[in-house]
Amino acid sequence: MKNYKEIADEIIRNAVISGAVFSQFDQEQTDAIVKKVFEAGFNSRIKLAKMAAEETGLGVWQHKVIKNVVGTYLVYESIKNEKTAGVIAVDHNTGMVEIAQPIGPVFGIIPVTNPTSTVMFKILITLKSRNPIIISPPRKAPNCCGEAVRICYEAAIAAGAPEDCIQILPETNRDLTHEFMVHPKTALILATGGTGLVHAAYSSGNPALGVGPGNVPVFIDKSADIPFAVESIISSKTFDNGTICASEQAIVCEKAIAAPLVSELEKQGCYYLSDEQIEKLEKVVFNKEKGTMSGDIVGKSVDFIASLAGISVPAGTKILIAPQKNIGKDFPLSQEILAPILAFYKASNYHSAIKLCIDLNYLGGIGHTACIYANDEKRILDYSKLMNAGRVLVNTPSAQGAVGGIYNNLHTSLTLGCGSGGKNITTENVSAHHLINIQRVCRRTKNEKWFAFDEMKFFDDSLSTDQIISDYNKNY
């Protein structure tokens, strides 16, 4: 019986060899493999979606089909023309040449909320960059995740990819995952999951791109088209029962438009909760000991959650709207809840509304995503400047907007960079170009100013900075 370190050593050794072989592939060979893997994943989108919904009990299988389409086809469309092998850029003016080098074994951690789409997405961007990937499946979804890996691997091998370019952990537990995270041959960790997991990835000593929780405020300005905004928010927050971390968490508006907004929310199938109902709801959606949402309600339907909380809601209710008096740890619904529940804030004026959004943004969602519905350009820009978010989505359903490729030209991705606020190195949507080392070949070119300048002047303390700079820039 092998111990966890021995298991990690063996799998990573195989990955390292696979990566070494992969490094010899050119762009054409690489692209052919990626195309075949995308096609195999895309062809299995329905089967995998049904498996994921059944195995996890989360979300809506039809929506998981869409996620699989995003994770395969739209991801493929966004990367297929990227140069990721060999010479990727030449600047004829400077003589600078850029060469893409693979980074080595990528350790991909998969969240239970997207157990097949994120697998296929991570595999595609990793193969596109000629790296091997080791998948760590979610504890509650090993079968569907394993099936996605098998489908992609068989397609990759059939297309000529090196053996062991895709591997999966034989089991999922914290200790085994830890061995892979801290292994000296792990080149990069692609971590998607909860705060603890992402923190562990960053603490491993290996490079990591980790995406943790969001807490997306959505400000509905008085200049917004209210029926449109409500329809858009509902389409986003109900998508896969709210399992996307970029989905809206709280609606904020000015008092002046609160009444028509609430009326429109109700008209379009949302249910406005009473204080008593909110109290009941808080008890089931929030785990006070852990200080986070309860796993029991993640990705569950309104009916299930309402029943669990002992609340009676009209048949067909799409979203539970919970008016809140404040923000913070004492107001559980002001935090991220990956379910069809939205906090609701009515502010006395525009400035108060924006300040509420700042507080929501900083309450566990720094660097992630923010959303605004408005037709006032100044307000859109002001709001954007004030949010600490990698993506500020305008008049867009945030769950589908943040992943790119549907409502905007963001790189299609299921790993959303959250910048330094989220302890990430990037605010971009993570893609293949984040998984290569770019080598710059710099041919000798002379800086004429430097060679024309008498460098002894740098050692002359009697010269002022202005005199030195002026001499340095002298154009004879």
Add this chain to the structure above:
Amino acid sequence: MAEYIYNQNDHTLSCKFAGNLNTDRSLTLQPEIEEQITVRFIAQSDIRLKVIFDFASVDFVTSAFIRLCVLYVKKVGREHFSIINSNPFIKKTFKIAGLDDELNLS
């Protein structure tokens, strides 16, 4: 330089500032604020003074003024100090500084 209003009923000193609270202004304001607070403390040593910095007309703060805020929250106690009416950009400045909670900023 600033407007100071003392409410004897609830022992609250409101300090209304305006414009750009840069380093020079902070240096000028500090003795003013100090005097206002000291006078109240001396006059009513048995009563806890509440201090409110009203930022309704403030559009820029420097680190010198932020230091002043920290100085006075320490002096009068966290529960007796607050900053009110900040505009969203000022709020974000204090948020980034990690001082919005400590200074009871709204």
